Amino acid sequence: MIKIGIIGIGRVGSQHLEKLLEIEYFKVVGCYDADSKKLQRIGADYAIDCFEEVDELIQRCDAVDILTSADSHFFYAEKAIRYGKHVFLDKPISTSLEEAKRLAELVREAGIKFQVGHIERFNPAFLALKNLKLQPMFIEAHRLSSFDAKRTSDSIIYDVMIHDIDITLSIVKANIKHINASGVSVLSDQIDIANVRIEFDNGCVANLTASRTAVQKMRKMLFFQRDYHVTLDFLHRETEVLKLSPIAKHNSVPLRVQEQLQYVNTETLVLEEYDALKEELISFARCLIFNTEPTVSVLDGIRSLEVAAEVVRKIQKMNGNHFVPEAEQLLSVS
Numbered sequence: 001m002i003k004i005g006i007i008g009i010g011r012v013g014s015q016h017l018e019k020l021l022e023i024e025y026f027k028v029v030g031c032y033d034a035d036s037k038k039l040q041r042i043g044a045d046y047a048i049d050c051f052e053e054v055d056e057l058i059q060r061c062d063a064v065d066i067l068t069s070a071d072s073h074f075f076y077a078e079k080a081i082r083y084g085k086h087v088f089l090d091k092p093i094s095t096s097l098e099e100a101k102r103l104a105e106l107v108r109e110a111g112i113k114f115q116v117g118h119i120e121r122f123n124p125a126f127l128a129l130k131n132l133k134l135q136p137m138f139i140e141a142h143r144l145s146s147f148d149a150k151r152t153s154d155s156i157i158y159d160v161m162i163h164d165i166d167i168t169l170s171i172v173k174a175n176i177k178h179i180n181a182s183g184v185s186v187l188s189d190q191i192d193i194a195n196v197r198i199e200f201d202n203g204c205v206a207n208l209t210a211s212r213t214a215v216q217k218m219r220k221m222l223f224f225q226r227d228y229h230v231t232l233d234f235l236h237r238e239t240e241v242l243k244l245s246p247i248a249k250h251n252s253v254p255l256r257v258q259e260q261l262q263y264v265n266t267e268t269l270v271l272e273e274y275d276a277l278k279e280e281l282i283s284f285a286r287c288l289i290f291n292t293e294p295t296v297s298v299l300d301g302i303r304s305l306e307v308a309a310e311v312v313r314k315i316q317k318m319n320g321n322h323f324v325p326e327a328e329q330l331l332s333v334s
Contacts, residue, residue: 001026002025002285002289003029003060003062004026004028004061005028005029005031005032005061005065006020006031006065007054007058007066007076008076008090009032009033009038010038013067014042016067016277017042019278019281020281022278023278023281023282025286026285028048030060031048032051032052054076055079058079059083062085062086062288063087063113063284064085064086064088065281066087070090070095073092073093073094074099074103077089078106082110086112086113086288087112087113087115088117088284090116091119091166092158093116093301095305097305100298101302104299113288113294116298118162118296118301118304119280120163120166121167121170122279122283124237124276125233125234127271128232128239129239134171134225134228134230135225136204136225136230137226138204138224138225139205139207139223140224141167141168141221143164143208143209143210144214144216144217145160145211145214146212146213146214146215146217147213155191155312156194156211158308161194161196161311162304164208164221165304166296167221168206168221174201176201177199177200179197179307180314181197181310182194183315183318187213191315193212194211195210196208217235219233219235220232229241229243230242239268239270241266241268241269243265243267244262244264245265246261247265252265
């Protein structure tokens with residue numbers, strides 16, 4: 001049993017608590033939150049210990065699950081690492097590249113396991129790609145949600161678009177050559193819709209859009225490559241593959257290519273329904289038990305943050321704002 005503590009009991013923290021209590025590999029030691037009212041509510045709803053001092057909780061654990069606001073990620077993660085504890089840290093790894101790189105150094109020095117919570121890596125739509133040889137040359141992503149006045153302080157880049165940035169970087173095995181980005185405020189004082197075009201040195205281009213002003217929700221990524229068109233629907237948790245093949249299948253569409261008859265075959269891949277959050281936490285447990293690398297490592301978290309920081313910098317520059325210091329060393333991690 002892995003003794004784990006939860007730091008940060010908000011909406012996401014409460015979801016993690018419920019899943020951790022269900023997973024046989026974990027024993028929840030307790031939880032901590034800077035807001036005493038949240039602790040009182042959790043203490044009343046669940047039969048677990050609530051700690052008023054975060055150090056006391058950390059010292060009693062083998063690992064911690066950090067779900068605080070992004071600007072406090074470094075504070076709690078550094079503290080846990082210095083105590084020699086394994087860390088599961090919600091995305092983004094930080095809002096500062098300097099802090100994120102310092103965490104990487106601390107992880108290496110301490111020899112602990114550190115997993116970043118990019119949950120879309122565990123979405124059935126993404127996992128369905130495992131048996132496909134993806135080498136996309138163009139990627140299109142749309143992550144759209146309706147407006148929520150309570151969440152306007154959340155960054156559309158660090159909180160929303162970073163999901164598709166992480167997926168893109170996990171698939172495209174090439175260095176980034178150029179980034180263009182734009183964004184505008186629509187219903188709040190913050191950026192409500194943003195778009196980035198990422199050009200890789202292998203010729204692949206990714207065009208990612210994130211919005212919180214849409215009428216209908218959408219979370220889709222499309223991958224285009226020779227003979228393939230793949231559509232991931234994260235919201236409905238399924239993947240559609242359109243493939244050009246010399247073999248006809250049910251409902252194939254014939255197509256003559258260079259004097260040869262080919263067939264456009266369409267297949268929908270749907271994995272068995274399962275709990276992505278639960279699987280994400282189980283993967284963290286397994287990397288501790290079997291001493292393997294986390295699915296999303298500290299370096300993965302840094303790479304996604306570097307791109308997100310550059311997107312923010314480009315948007316602020318476009319809008320006449322000041323330079324973003326944490327974007328200064330873009331793409332320095334290989």
